[in-house]
Amino acid sequence: MNVPIVEIKNLSYAYEDKIALNDINLDIHEGAFLGLIGPNGGGKTTLIKLLLGLITPQQGSIRVFGQDIKQFKDANKIGFVSQKSNAFNRGFPATVKEVVATGLTAKVGYFKFFTKKDHQKVIEAIETVGMSEYINQNIGDLSGGQQQRIFIARAIVSDPKLLILDEPTVGIDTEHVQRFYQLLNKLNQENKITLLLVSHDIGTVTKYANGVACLNKVMHFHGGTNEFENISDQQLSQFYGHDLNLVTHHH
Amino acid sequence: MLSHFLQYEFLQNTFYTGLLIGLIGPLLGSFIVVRRLSLIADGLSHVTLAGIAFGLFVEKRFGLLFLTPFYYGTAFSVIGAILIERLRSVYHAFQELAIPIILSAGVGLSVIFISLAEGFNNDLYNYLFGSVSAVSRNDFYGILIIAFIVVSVLIIFYKELFMLSFDEEHAKVSGIHSERIHFLFIVLTALVISASIRIVGVLLVSALMTLPVAASIRIARGFKQTIIYSIVFGEISVIGGLISGYYLEIPPGGTIVMISILILLLTMSGKKLWLNMKRKKAIL
Numbered sequence: 001m002n003v004p005i006v007e008i009k010n011l012s013y014a015y016e017d018k019i020a021l022n023d024i025n026l027d028i029h030e031g032a033f034l035g036l037i038g039p040n041g042g043g044k045t046t047l048i049k050l051l052l053g054l055i056t057p058q059q060g061s062i063r064v065f066g067q068d069i070k071q072f073k074d075a076n077k078i079g080f081v082s083q084k085s086n087a088f089n090r091g092f093p094a095t096v097k098e099v100v101a102t103g104l105t106a107k108v109g110y111f112k113f114f115t116k117k118d119h120q121k122v123i124e125a126i127e128t129v130g131m132s133e134y135i136n137q138n139i140g141d142l143s144g145g146q147q148q149r150i151f152i153a154r155a156i157v158s159d160p161k162l163l164i165l166d167e168p169t170v171g172i173d174t175e176h177v178q179r180f181y182q183l184l185n186k187l188n189q190e191n192k193i194t195l196l197l198v199s200h201d202i203g204t205v206t207k208y209a210n211g212v213a214c215l216n217k218v219m220h221f222h223g224g225t226n227e228f229e230n231i232s233d234q235q236l237s238q239f240y241g242h243d244l245n246l247v248t249h250h251h
Numbered sequence: 252m253l254s255h256f257l258q259y260e261f262l263q264n265t266f267y268t269g270l271l272i273g274l275i276g277p278l279l280g281s282f283i284v285v286r287r288l289s290l291i292a293d294g295l296s297h298v299t300l301a302g303i304a305f306g307l308f309v310e311k312r313f314g315l316l317f318l319t320p321f322y323y324g325t326a327f328s329v330i331g332a333i334l335i336e337r338l339r340s341v342y343h344a345f346q347e348l349a350i351p352i353i354l355s356a357g358v359g360l361s362v363i364f365i366s367l368a369e370g371f372n373n374d375l376y377n378y379l380f381g382s383v384s385a386v387s388r389n390d391f392y393g394i395l396i397i398a399f400i401v402v403s404v405l406i407i408f409y410k411e412l413f414m415l416s417f418d419e420e421h422a423k424v425s426g427i428h429s430e431r432i433h434f435l436f437i438v439l440t441a442l443v444i445s446a447s448i449r450i451v452g453v454l455l456v457s458a459l460m461t462l463p464v465a466a467s468i469r470i471a472r473g474f475k476q477t478i479i480y481s482i483v484f485g486e487i488s489v490i491g492g493l494i495s496g497y498y499l500e501i502p503p504g505g506t507i508v509m510i511s512i513l514i515l516l517l518t519m520s521g522k523k524l525w526l527n528m529k530r531k532k533a534i535l
Contacts, residue, residue, distance in 0.1 A: 052424050053424075054423070054424065073426075075424070075425055075426040076425075080421075080424050082420060082421075084420065088417065088418060089285070089287075091468070092285055092416075092417060092474075093285070093467075093468050093471050093472070093473060093474055093476070093477040094413075094417055094473060094474045095472060095473035095474075097473075098413070098473050098474055098475070099417060101410070102410070102413065102414040102417060102418070102421065102422075103425075105410045105411060105413075105414045105422075105425065105427065106422075106425035106426050106427055108410070110408075110411070111407060113410075114410065136472060136473070137472070138472055138473065154421075
């Protein structure tokens with residue numbers, strides 16, 4: 001439980017002359033369900049890109065699974081569900097099964113074909129997200145909430161230890177959002193997947209996550225959900241700067 | 252037809268080539284359509300024409316006969332594909348700009364080589380709209396090799412190509428070499444176009460790669476099924492188009508494309524009927 005699988009130390013990143021992350025420190029421990037909140041432009045997306053290895057740290061370091069991120073090659077240990085996932089071409093003729101199987105493509109590797117075992121894993125992942133009855137449907141025919149479950153299945157089929165979700169519920173109706181977070185809880189507790197949930201929705205984050213990190217260029221807060229609840233609204237709006245569009249169910 | 256077919260070697264060459272391009276055109280076309288790259292096929296077909304014109308010019312001028320114009324066309328097509336990719340990265344924000352640049356360069360070069368070669372003008376019609384008598388045995392072997400390469404590469408890299416087509420970002424994050432795979436794919440496209448051009452013609456070659464897929468997408472469930480239906484539709488169009496073109500003395504490009512359009516219309520109205528039936532059932 002106490003082995004940090006992500007260790008971020010004194011991390012800074014700037015785009016040309018604009019600083020996006022300033023001296024960030026953050027540890028994510030195995031088994032955590034960490035909510036990362038902050039205003040738009042606060043560096044959340046930059047941090048995710050760094051964790052996924054799409055860009056490299058300019059200052060400071062990131063270690064994932066005990067290894068420096070620049071040397072880290074085992075991309076299968078980190079699953080990713082993007083907010084853009086459901087912006088795919090709806091007319092694309094792909095079944096749920098075909099889409100989820102792409103989650104194994106990199107793991108299986110070049111010049112190799114999917115085995116029976118791989119197909120079994122795909123079926124299990126679809127079962128885990130409760131979408132078995134749709135397995136042979138075209139993904140474009142499903143609702144937004146259902147599609148997002150499929151993208152979760154795609155992300156977990158390769159057995160990642162860490163799952164990063166970037167605003168996964170944008171554009172999904174409230175009823176499905178709730179079921180979606182129940183699924184995340186299940187993945188965290190039953191499947192023992194460490195979760196990093198990026199969201200601007202403070203209410204849901206505090207409801208489901210067990211830790212909160214609040215990022216607006218600098219890390220303003222990092223701690224348990226309970227401690228976070230004790231922060232006053234005033235402090236919170238300080239974190240957020242003048243961004244008043246914060247969604248809060250805070251008391 | 253059968254006695255003619257057995258009698259004339261050129262008909263056999265054309266027919267076998269037709270079967271091959273009816274397979275590889277829609278097979279590759281399935282990826283082209285879902286990746287929204289349909290126009291690249293048009294750009295490359297015009298570059299291929301420039302290569303063929305260059306080949307004819309060389310043949311006329313220097314009488315080099317061991318490489319037929321088909322091989323020059325293939326080389327130009329592959330070079331054109333590489334240039335399109337370069338241009339797409341140069342004009343990152345206007346990626347579709349690469350296609351008109353390459354297309355017009357292809358036409359421009361074609362015109363120059365055609366007039367330098369002189370006399371080639373008689374053949375031009377065949378190059379633009381296809382011909383039933385244009386495939387030599389030598390060309391057929393070249394096309395056979397291309398078909399073999401295309402099918403094997405697509406089988407070997409199927410899962411990567413599918414992933415890349417469905418969600419490029421996801422492929423990149425997972426560590427797939429998306430640029431290299433994409434490059435391989437564009438080169439395959441160039442090969443398929445040069446293989447198909449003698450039968451369907453420069454102007455209609457992209458139709459062979461896209462129309463069967465457009466029909467298939469209406470009724471298929473999943474990507475594998477899309478590919479299978481596309482190939483079936485492609486083969487029906489090519490075989491029907493070659494036979495009717497031969498008897499009616501029409502360039503097969505025209506007949507092949509019109510049969511593909513007919514199939515497309517049938518699947519569209521068929522799907523509508525089926526949906527209506529389903530709706531009625533649901534109401535009952």
